[in-house]
Amino acid sequence: MKVIKIDKKDWAGGIEKIQSSYRLYGPVKSDAFHDFKALEKGELPDLNFSNTRVSPKSVVYPQSEVMFEYSLDEKDAEHHILKDAAKDYSPKAVLGIRPCDAASFLLVKRNFDTPEYKDPYWIKSYEATTFVGYACNNPCATCFCTTAGSGPFNEEGLDVLLVDEGDCYYAKVITSKGESLLNAAGWKTGADGGAPDKIAALEKEAGSRIASSVTTGRLKDKKTTELYEAPFWEDVSFACINCGTCTYLCPTCWCFDIQDENSGCSGVRMRNWDSCMFPLFTIHGTGHNPRGTKLQRVRQRFMHKLKYYVDKYDNGIQCVGCGRCIRSCPVNIDIRKVCDMMNSYDPKACACPAK
């Protein structure tokens, strides 16, 4: 694999060059947190971060997005007929995305790019994006990527992987899309022959620092209805306040709502991130709600990520181990613990009193 060496003194110049042909997104610090933002001309991504508070999913999948426009004015020739909203699918790049977050797009793609239906907004936006990853030399205490199908130097979902090596970055060229971006930046100097060994050493070191893990191997063999009826959901959901922070921050949560929003005689049909934590998500017109209690909603979130997804795609869990939901949960609900409970659940061994 080709490795480019980027001298840090050439960093700012390269970024500026990239911006002439790409819309660039990167981590930016505001208040106490980093988040991914569109970078202004000349603005540099701030790579002095462990990970952003909110995942970079919005780079491909905006929190709020206009799908259609319409006129309600009967004097207009095509009133009440939806028209495609203006969209910009010109090339964009996200710089400094962590490998776990990059891997999340491959998981989410399974939802939006199916044999039967293609979500044009997500797919076009995803295909327009070049993913420049940033290897984690210092993972956080809540990271469990290595047991969630990813890793601090994982390359899946990336076009380039940057590795910080003191006064330079090594850039592993993973796809031709990534190579085009490096060319656009003018970063072309091949790394010295020792680079792969240095990268491998950093990767080993980072891997050894991942202190937490999940066990997932038996999830697939569990019976859905048995896990669904497991007694531990009462305990898991007890403290939950259904704030939705977990789903909002999560790189692999993709649920959305569609709403019409009018202003005078015109309006837009838009889609917005939604959350299985909210009762309105599933309430019927009649008032009946199949997931009317918080236990049902908390169970849905974990069952979706750790059982339904596992069964549906046979490709691991719907989680990349970024740890955001653990760090930001106001009541300390920990997906690692829930995952282990589900993975080791045996209804016959359960000592709880029968209901």
Add this chain to the structure above:
Amino acid sequence: MIKGGIKVLNPYMPYPVRIDEIITETEDRNLKTFKFVFLNPGDEEKFSYRAGQFAELSVTGKGEIPIGIASSPTEKGFVKFTVNKVGLVSSYLHSMKVGDIMGIRGPLGNSYPWDTLEGKNVVIIGGGFAFTTLRSSIIFMLDPANRKKFKNINVIYGARSPGMLLYRDELAAWEKRDDINMHITVDAVNDPDWKYNVGFVPAITEKKAPSADADTYAIICGPPIMIKFTQPVLDKLGYGHDQIIMSLENRMKCGIGMCGRCNIGKEFVCKDGPVFTLAQLNATPREY
């Protein structure tokens, strides 16, 4: 203008339609049937559907609602939906007029399992306003080109009162035919001239439904309470759970298995359903 990117058909874009006719179906005026005509000539063909599928009715400026298709694929030139007045979109739709422009997105979901049902006895059990896709199915099966593909057809359909039955003219016409056995019932009636059954759907099912054999399938569609009490009757009559076919409803937005809200376990009611066998439902969480 779309800048860059690949060409993908947009599954969120409805076909524009005009309301061609509105029929108030029930005495409480809460159910209306809307007959739609496609504005663009090619769209009717693109909207080719099977009985049991649904569509998102798109009321511009209000939103979309998933509604079962009440017309049959054998009826050409229009599509029909019977809509109960419940929420924001359906209430607004009830105030709309013939000639108004809106949209239809679909067809969506699977359908009743017509390949399996071919050559079989079909028992249709419906209650209240959940008779729409059942009407579609009956019209489809009674079509001269299709009738010979099915053996006996029995229909048990009940409503609270005679005035709450949908499609009353058609019910009367089917009563007169000898190639379909109709068992219409109402919960209660004051009319001394009422010539059909009186009683709840489960009780009428027990009396009138043919007992089960390998060649007999039941399609049930109705309010949860009706389903709850009809299922034991079918069990008693010997119907296997893969011979009991049900159509579910859940809150939906996308209709194509992406927005995440209508799932029962790993299945999406919108895309993998809305039609499931009871055997399938037994293996999934009952979140509907």
